[in-house]
Each structure stands twice: as C-alpha cells, then as structure tokens.
Amino acid sequence: MRSTGTTFKEAGKEFPKGTVLFKEGDIGTEMYLINSGEVKLTRKTKQGNVVVATLGFGEFFGEMSVITNKPRTITAETVSDCRLNVISKDVLETLVTGNPLVALSILKKLVFRLEHAYELIEDLYVKHIKQDKNR
Numbered sequence: 001m002r003s004t005g006t007t008f009k010e011a012g013k014e015f016p017k018g019t020v021l022f023k024e025g026d027i028g029t030e031m032y033l034i035n036s037g038e039v040k041l042t043r044k045t046k047q048g049n050v051v052v053a054t055l056g057f058g059e060f061f062g063e064m065s066v067i068t069n070k071p072r073t074i075t076a077e078t079v080s081d082c083r084l085n086v087i088s089k090d091v092l093e094t095l096v097t098g099n100p101l102v103a104l105s106i107l108k109k110l111v112f113r114l115e116h117a118y119e120l121i122e123d124l125y126v127k128h129i130k131q132d133k134n135r
Contacts, residue, residue: 012033012035012083012084012085012086013083013084013085013086014081014082014083015037015078015081015082015083015084016078016081017037017078017079017080017081017082018077018078019077019078019082020075020076020077021039021062021076021077021078021084022062022072022075022076023072023075024042024043024044024071024072024073024074024075025071025072026065026071026072027065027071027072028062028064028065028066028069028070028071028072029066029088029089030062030066030086030087030088030089031060031061031062031063031066031087031092032060032061032062032076032084032085032086032087033058033059033060033084033085033087034055034056034057034058034059034060034061034082034083034084035057035082035083035084035085036057036081036082036083037056037078037079037080037081037082037083037084038054038055038056038078038079038080038082039054039055039056039059039061039076039077039078039079039082039084040053040054040076040077040078040079041053041054041055041061041074041075041076042074042075042077043073043074043075044075049075052074054079060106060109061074061076062076063092063106063110066089066092067092
C-alpha cells in the first residue's frame, strides 16, 4: 500500500536562491530545518562578513535566538533554492517538551558546534602565540 502523505523532503516552504532569511540583530521568532538546498550563515566583523557555516539537508539553524530570546547573532541566506521547515518558538517548545529525543538531538548538535568553536579558539590562540614569538 502506498502512502499518500508528504515525505520529509517534500515538507516545508520554498525559498529561492539569495533569500535573506534573517539578519544579524533581528529578533528571532523561528528556527529552520533544511529539507533541501544550502544555507550560508555569516557574521559581521571589522574585516567584513565572515562565513561561519554552510549547512545542507537535515541541518537546523536559528535556534539560538529562539531559545535565548536575544537578537540574531548571524545572517542566514540561501545559497541555492531551498525547501525549509519554519519552526516557531511555540512549535519548538511543544516538540521539545513532547519528545525528549528531539531535545536530545538539538542538544547534541549544539554541543558539537560548541566543541568546534573551542577548536577554532584554540587554533587562533596558537597562531597568536606563534606570531608574538616571531616578533
């Protein structure tokens, strides 16, 4: 028997390439889950915009602002045509409280991102120390 429901990849909303989903400093009321396409996350620096990550199928983003109620710390833009699930704060809270596996999945991804940030900080620190020794 064939299912008549939509698949995960068919769910969500279409966003054309080049769509700015949110900008650094915006208030965050929703997060996103990528069903197809790629999204670029950037952050402003004194030297210009820096690409923090490029995300694809199955990745999520925008959760920090939704969880903390603080302004967005990055800008998100579609790199290609995308299909994204847009998840409001209320839906996220319902998902997390109703299904511990959703909460655990989000927590694991956040820990992975934090570990990666620690590695970057360590690399930058080591480079800084080497530069100071060479002066």
